Amino acid sequence: MAIGRSPSVKDVAASAGVSLGTVSNVMNRPEVVSPATRERVERAMAELGFVRNESARQLRAGTSRTLAYVMLEGSNPFFHDVAAGIEMAAEDSDLSLFICNSNGRSGREEVHLDRLMQQRVQGILITPVDPGARHLADIARRGIPVVIVDRVGESGAFCSVAVDDVLGGRIAVEHLVEQGHSRVAVIGGPESIGQVRERLEGARQVWAELGMKPDDLTYLPTAEMTVAEGRSAGERLAGLPARRRPTAAFCANDLLALGLLQQAIGAGLRIPEELAIVGFDDIEFAAAAAVPLTSVRQPRQELGRAAAGLVLDEATNPAHEHQQLTFVPELVARASTVARPRAY
Amino acid sequence: MAIGRSPSVKDVAASAGVSLGTVSNVMNRPEVVSPATRERVERAMAELGFVRNESARQLRAGTSRTLAYVMLEGSNPFFHDVAAGIEMAAEDSDLSLFICNSNGRSGREEVHLDRLMQQRVQGILITPVDPGARHLADIARRGIPVVIVDRVGESGAFCSVAVDDVLGGRIAVEHLVEQGHSRVAVIGGPESIGQVRERLEGARQVWAELGMKPDDLTYLPTAEMTVAEGRSAGERLAGLPARRRPTAAFCANDLLALGLLQQAIGAGLRIPEELAIVGFDDIEFAAAAAVPLTSVRQPRQELGRAAAGLVLDEATNPAHEHQQLTFVPELVARASTVARPRAY
DNA sequence: TTGTAAGCGTTATCAT
DNA sequence: ATGATAACGCTTACAA
Secondary structure, three states: OOOOOOOOHHHHHHHHHHOHHHHHHHHOOOOHHHHHHHHHHHHHHHHHOOOOHHHHHHHHHHOOOEEEEEEOOOOOOOOHHHHHHHHHHHHOOEEEEEEEOOOOOHHHHHHHHHHHOOOOOEEEEEOOOOOHHHHHHHHHHHHOOOEOOOOOOOOOOOOOEOHHHHHHHHHHHHHHHHHOOOEEEEEEEOOOOHHHHHHHHHHHHHHOOOOOHHHHHHEEOOOOOOOHHHHHHHHHHHOOOOOOOEEEEEEEOOHHHHHHHHHHHHHHOOOOOOOEEEEEEHHHHOOOOOOOOOEEEEOOHHHHHHHHHHHHHHHOOOOHHHHHHEEEOOEOOOOOOOOEEEEE | OOOOOOHHHHHHHHOOOOHHHHHHHHHHHHOOOHHHHHHHHHHHHHOOOOOOOOHHHHHOOOOOOOOEEOOOOOOOHHHHHHHHHHHHHHHHHHOOOEEEEEEOOOOHHHHHHHHHHHHOEEEEEEOOOOOOOOHHHHHHHOOOEEEEEEOOOOOOOOOEEOOOOHHHHHHHHHHHHOOOOOEEEEOOOOOHHHHHHHHHHHHHHHHHOOOOOHHHHEEEEEOOOHHHHHHHHHHHHHHOOOOOOOOOOEEEOHHHHHHHHHHHHHHOOOOOOOOOOEEEEOOOOHHOOOOOOOEEEHHHHHHHHHHHHHHHHHHHHHOOOOOOEEOEEOOOOOOOOOOOOOOO
């Protein structure tokens, strides 16, 4: 039943009684071939079960029909939403999307990048472990379009798409202060993650500008941005002396916030009365939490879409100029900070 | 700065003053080339920034170094966990993994499948919209290894890896009955989804076997397996007259359960005292919920790993026989069904 | 409108 | 140990 090897244009040509070139024309410029022969060729293709060999096409064409996205953390739905946005854009341009996951490890990232180069992908979208990494610059120098997603490239050597993380941190903490909190925890880490640094930075900035006491902003570092670390931060929070204990927390992403929320509810705290919580990203699960989570929303799919637009521009437009797109994050207030939420 | 085209083996050969074949040997059988020339070639490669062209390699080799997974719903973390398992196995065999998402639409699925064939992937893993679909059988008939994941192929025409969904439904409902519930809701849909049918089937079976009254098992159909539909099912549940209202619910997946949980807590119900909830899949967010969710665990990564093993066997072992691997699901009891959970 | 032939970058076979 | 050469399946001039 199984065939030795799959039929090639040559086989189709033989079967249809035409030449190689004609078969190719049927596929690539059907208008130049007469309806009669075209139909004959198409029938032959169907009969033989011909499937075009993309490698051969690509070898000849010199260009592939694929984009790639190297995500930072497969376990964070945020990145999958970004990927979904990219995929839509890719689909619109009739491109395939290759998705890789570095899992925060620079080594894996490099391995993936290497393979993608071998595959001659049209462009690479990446949320890098380190935007300053040598291997990233190397790729860009080769002329392969690279776009940094969710992070601003430091050198301006590539395009980037991100939200203003500093602003995000600001509006989160500003919101908490508006709600009457005067002792706030900021939770996140490690600080080697740029997004974390900037979100914390924004939080500190606005805290100072609003004239709050520096000591009343407590930083609780975490080793990762996970639910488990959020729970652990909650325990540390609970361990603080009541007088100094923050009445609100700003978490650098939603996974941390979800973990904190779980720990707090488990400990019997009323949310938001005894502890208010703001997350970051606004993933689906934020709104789906038992106490819906206030979060700083990133336009996740939009981010991906815009990034895809930039790679494609770089890939096809000779006049392309690198640009850093910045989206404005938006606070989505829910029950975890306000008893009667403005949004749900 | 940017180079016209990237250097080929030919360029490397010229630069190193050796022949084409020698360069190829350095890459593929380094042991046959003398250390001196090998080093010379390697230096030339580094200087020129040579990157092997995978299309050409593949065209020549006739086979690609990629596996593909077509997932059913990108918005459900369950599938990403399966994908992670596949990826690990792929990595072990030095293969790349191409991830696609059909989003439950048969049309998208077919488009992806088509592209994957053109790419000549080594094998396809898929959680299909419809395991009986024509296009799936067509691919298998072409001799491309296809493995059905999280669903049993109907015809035995391909390998499959799944958990016993009927059993899963059984242990979920058995657990609820053990906890003393005599009115239970089963929530899920649409019934066109095989997993749903079987989980419900198991629920009904065990309900009857335990001698419970048929009318006390209420089926609440949903249009999708999402958090939003879970919430909506919760509202319908709340609308039932108190006498007939179930005191426990078995949801066909965790997203539904999470939605139901949210709705119930929002409505002021105490969990599990006033409503006990069991989900299915045991995704990370089940354990992370405010009230940790009891769930029927699927060995998500294991599923992926095993499936990858089967495709690889089919791809490489001439004596390969199709097989249907079935894992045994396991109940993970948490606070959403037991006041003092056995596990956390 | 259709056929012929060259070439994309690699690998493998056969000489040397 | 190294070099020359054919072949993989396709696209695209160019010729007929």
